[in-house]
Amino acid sequence: MSNLGIGIIGCGNISTAYLELIPLFRGIEVRAVADINNSAAVQKAEEFNFRADSIEGLLRAGDIDVVVNLTVPDAHFEVTKNILSAGKHVYTEKPMVLSLVEGQALAALAKTQSRRIGSAPDTFLGGAHQKARAFLDEGAVGEIVAGTAHVMSKGMEHWHPNPDFFFLPGAGPMLDIGPYYVTNLVQLLGPVKRVAALTTSAGDTRTILSEPRKGEKIPVKTPTNIHALLEFHKGMTITLSTSWDVLAHRHPNMELYGTEGSLYIPDPNFFGGDVEIVGKDGEIRSMAPYEHPFAVLNNDDNGQMLANYRAAGLADMAAAILEDRPHRCSMELALHTVDVMTAVLTSGKEGRFVDMQTSCARPAPLTPEQAQGLLK
Numbered sequence: 001m002s003n004l005g006i007g008i009i010g011c012g013n014i015s016t017a018y019l020e021l022i023p024l025f026r027g028i029e030v031r032a033v034a035d036i037n038n039s040a041a042v043q044k045a046e047e048f049n050f051r052a053d054s055i056e057g058l059l060r061a062g063d064i065d066v067v068v069n070l071t072v073p074d075a076h077f078e079v080t081k082n083i084l085s086a087g088k089h090v091y092t093e094k095p096m097v098l099s100l101v102e103g104q105a106l107a108a109l110a111k112t113q114s115r116r117i118g119s120a121p122d123t124f125l126g127g128a129h130q131k132a133r134a135f136l137d138e139g140a141v142g143e144i145v146a147g148t149a150h151v152m153s154k155g156m157e158h159w160h161p162n163p164d165f166f167f168l169p170g171a172g173p174m175l176d177i178g179p180y181y182v183t184n185l186v187q188l189l190g191p192v193k194r195v196a197a198l199t200t201s202a203g204d205t206r207t208i209l210s211e212p213r214k215g216e217k218i219p220v221k222t223p224t225n226i227h228a229l230l231e232f233h234k235g236m237t238i239t240l241s242t243s244w245d246v247l248a249h250r251h252p253n254m255e256l257y258g259t260e261g262s263l264y265i266p267d268p269n270f271f272g273g274d275v276e277i278v279g280k281d282g283e284i285r286s287m288a289p290y291e292h293p294f295a296v297l298n299n300d301d302n303g304q305m306l307a308n309y310r311a312a313g314l315a316d317m318a319a320a321i322l323e324d325r326p327h328r329c330s331m332e333l334a335l336h337t338v339d340v341m342t343a344v345l346t347s348g349k350e351g352r353f354v355d356m357q358t359s360c361a362r363p364a365p366l367t368p369e370q371a372q373g374l375l376k
Contacts, residue, residue, distance in 0.1 A: 003029040004318045005063045007088075009055055009079055010070030011035040011044040014093060017310050018068060019048045025315035026376045027322065028066070034058040036071075059086035066091055066318060073170050077102040080117065084109045089321065091118040091314045094179040096334040098170040100342060100357060103335040110331065116320075118327055119334035122313025124184045125366045126271025127295020132256075132263060133188055133365050135287060140277060142260030144189060147238045150251035151177045151269070155224070155244035157206045164218050166244075167206060172222035173242035174341050177269065181254070182337045184268035185230070185238060188256070191359040192340045193233045199223035199348025202245040228344045233359070240344075272297065272307030293371040315374045316366070328363040336360040 006028050008015055015033070022030055032053045035041040045052035058064060059082060067083045069076060069092035077097045083090045084106065096119040097103045110117050123129065136144065151173065156163040165171055186192065201224045205217045225245040230238040241251070254265040261280060266273025272295045275287045299308035313329030320327035336358045343354040 002322070003027060004065040004321065005029060005031045005061075006066050006068060006314070007031060007053070007058045007061065007064040008033045008068045008070060009035070009058065009083070010072075010093075011037075011040040012070065012072075015044060015070050017308070018070065019044065021309065022311045022314070024309065024376065025311060025374055027318045027374075028311075028315055031063050032058050032061060059083065059088065064088060066314070066321075068314065069093060072165060073098060073175065074165075077106065080106055081109060084113050084115055084117075087113060087115065089116045089118075089317070091317055091329075092120070094120040094334070095175050095338055095341065096331070097338055098175065098342075100335070100339050103331075103338055107331055107335065116317060116327065117331035117334070118313060118317040118329045119331065120310075120313060120329065121180045121183050121268075122310065122316075122329050123180055123268055123271050124187045124363075125294060125312045125316070125328060125371070126307060126309065127292030128266050128271065128273040128275055129184055129187070129268065130292055130294070130366050130371075131275050131287060132265045135263065135275070135277065136188055136256070137365070140261070141256070141258030141263050144234075144236045144256050144258045146236055147185075147254070147256040148251070149181045149185065149238060149240045149254045150249070151181055151253065151267075152241060152243040152246035152249055152251065154247050155206065157208045157210065157218070159210050161210055161212065163206070163208060163210070167218060167220045167222060167224065169222050172224055172226070173244050174223070174226050174344055178240075178242050178341050178344075179337055180268040181240060181242070182340050183333065184254070184265075185240075186333060186336060186340075186360065187363050189232050189236055189238075190234050190362050191232065191336055192356050193231045194353050194355045195228055195230050195340060195343045195347055196353045197226060197228035197344045197347040199227075199345065200225045223345065223348060226344060226348060228347070230340065270306060271295070271309050292368045293375055294366075312371075312374060319374060326364070328366060330360070330363060332358075332360040333363055
C-alpha cells in the first residue's frame with residue numbers, strides 16, 4: 001500500500017494524540033501541520049519533525065491527499081468546506097458539523113468534488129466494541145429489545161484549563177461526548193427512527209476550578225443535563241443520558257437487553273474494556289477472549305494502561321480510498337449521528353418527538369484480521 005500524505009489543520013490538545021498515534025498505521029504519513037495561530041503549528045512541527053505551513057499553503061500542497069480537521073467544532077463546517085474546495089479528502093474530529101443543514105451542504109460539495117469525508121469518533125472500531133458487535137450479530141443475547149447508555153460527570157470546568165466552549169451552543173455533553181455513544185449504538189443496532197428528550201441546566205454560569213483561571217465564572221448557554229429516548233428502525237428503544245450536572249452515580253456506560261440475555265458494554269469513549277453477558281440464569285460472565293489488535297493495551301494514561309488507537313478511522317479511510325471501498329467512519333454515519341443529537345436538543349427545547357431526517361447503513365464490522373492489516 002502506498003502512503004497517502006496527511007496534513008493537519010488545528011494544533012490544539014487533540015493534535016498530540018493524532019501525531020503520536022498516526023505512525024502506528026500503514027498507508028498514511030503526516031507531512032505538514034497548520035493552525036490559525038502559526039506559532040502553535042511551528043511548535044508541533046518541531047516536536048514531531050514535520051513542516052509547519054500556512055492553512056492556505058497546506059491546502060495547495062501537492063503532497064497532501066487527506067486533511068485532518070482538528071479545529072474547534074464551531075469551525076468544522078467552514079474548514080471542511082475549504083478543504084473539499086481545494087480538492088482534498090477530509091477526516092474531521094467529532095462532531096462533523098453542528099447542524100444537519102451544514103452536513104448536507106458538505107455532502108453535496110464532497111459529491112461534486114469526488115472527494116470523501118470521514119469523521120471521528122473511531123472508538124467503535126476498538127476491540128471491545130467490535131467484540132460486542134460480533135456477539136450481537138451471532139445472536140448471543142437474542143433480539144435486542146431495549147437498552148441504556150449513560151455518560152454523566154460533574155463537568156469540564158473541574159479539569160480543563162479553558163472550558164468555556166464546552167458550555168456554549170455546539171457543545172454541551174450531547175454534542176461533545178454524545179458522538180461516542182450515538183455512533184456506537186448505530187454501529188451495533190442500526191439507524192435511529194425518532195427521539196424525545198428532556199433538557200435542563202443546573203445553572204446559567206459555572207465556576208472554573210482548574211488552573212490558571214480558577215474562580216472565574218463562565219456562561220452556560222446550552223443544556224448540560226439531557227435525558228433522551230431513542231427509537232430505532234428495528235424497533236428497539238434506548239435511554240440515553242448525557243450530563244455534566246452529576247457529582248456521582250452508579251449507572252454503567254452501556255447495556256443492551258435481548259430476548260435471551262443482556263450485554264454489558266464498556267465506555268464507547270475508549271477502544272478497550274470488558275464485555276460481559278448475562279444469560280437467563282442471571283450469571284454475569286466475561287465473554288471469551290476476542291483477540292483484536294485494537295484491544296491491546298498500548299497507552300499509559302496517568303499510570304493506567306489503555307487501548308488507544310485514535311486515527312484508526314483515518315487509516316481505514318485511507319485504505320478504502322486506495323481499495324475503492326466504503327470507509328467505516330463515513331460521512332453518512334457522522335451525519336446521522338448529528339441528526340440524532342441535534343434532534344434530541346430540539347425535542348428538549350420544543351417538548352415533542354422528533355423524526356430523523358437521515359438514515360445510514362451500519363458500518364462494516366472490523367475483524368481482527370482487517371484491523372491488523374491497518375497496522376504497520
